[in-house]
Amino acid sequence: MGDLNLFPLYLSLRVAFTATLLSMIIGLPIAYYLSKSKGKIVDFIDTLVTLPVVLPPTVLGYYLLVLLGRQSFIGQFLERKFNIMIVFTPTGAIIAAMIVSIPFMIKTTRAAFLDINPDILNAARVLGRTEINIFFKIMIPISWRGIVSGIALSFSRSLGDFGTTLMVAGNIPYRTTTMPIAIYDALISGNRELANLLVLIMTLISITVLFIINRLEKKIIKGRL
Known part of the structure; x- marks a missing residue:
């Protein structure tokens, strides 16, 4: 227990929450x-x-390094103009x-949107609703279960990512070491007790997140009955 360092847990939760929020903001319009x-x-998009689902994490991480690294146009622009570095941060x-x-956010939400009865959307258009109004006032409320599922899957995937994060952010103690990387470090160093403890923490967090979301879904369904 004396070897337990809670920074990877803090960083993993911070990364997962922020990545999930960004996935919602970017993913919902794409879906x-x-x-x-x-x-x-559309097929190409x-x-x-x-x-990203089918590419090996190291390949995906390499592409991100090429796109955002210090030698890339984007990386040089951000560092020169705003003193912002992306890799190893x-x-x-x-x-x-x-x-x-x-x-996961896009696929799940898109499926939920496609399940909406087109007659409902067409009726809203006939009544003069704008597409933005239809999106926020009709499609989002009807598709909330699919969106919640997408949030849960995105959060879990963000929390557990190893390969891509390691390639892009590295493994800098007290800076970029997430829980999956800390588990790997513990195994490599032969500290199986610490590895078991970290794995247990990650498992409990994942179970808790899924349990809360399932209970939330049931409460909302019950409230609508």
Whole structure:
């Protein structure tokens, strides 16, 4: 117990919460667009959305390094103009976690949007509702269960990411070491007691998050009956 360092837990929760919030902000409009549009462009965007799920984490991390590293145009611009560095920082960990988790948000929410009866949306348009109003006042409330599921999956994926985060953020003690990386370090160093404790903490957090979301869903359903 004396070896227990709570910083990785704090950082992992911070990264997961922030990445999930960003996944919602960015993912909901993308899911809306994919649900209402058709064509080759939509298929291409859908392919890009799914890509982080099938790519090996090291490959995805390498692409992010090339895109955001200090030698890239974006990396040089941010460092020169705003003195912002992304790689080997907590910001890099958040971006990595968001990239690997946002497909779950988009896919789940898109499926929920597609389940909405088109007659409801068409009736709202006939009544003069704008698309923005329809999105926030009709589609979001109807699809809340799918959105909640997407949030849960995104949070869990962000919390447990290892490979991509390690590639982009590295393993700097008290700076970029998340819980999965701390577990790996404990195993490599032969500290199985610490590794078991960290694994137990991660498991309990995941179970707690899923339990709370399931209870929330049941309460909302009960309240609507």
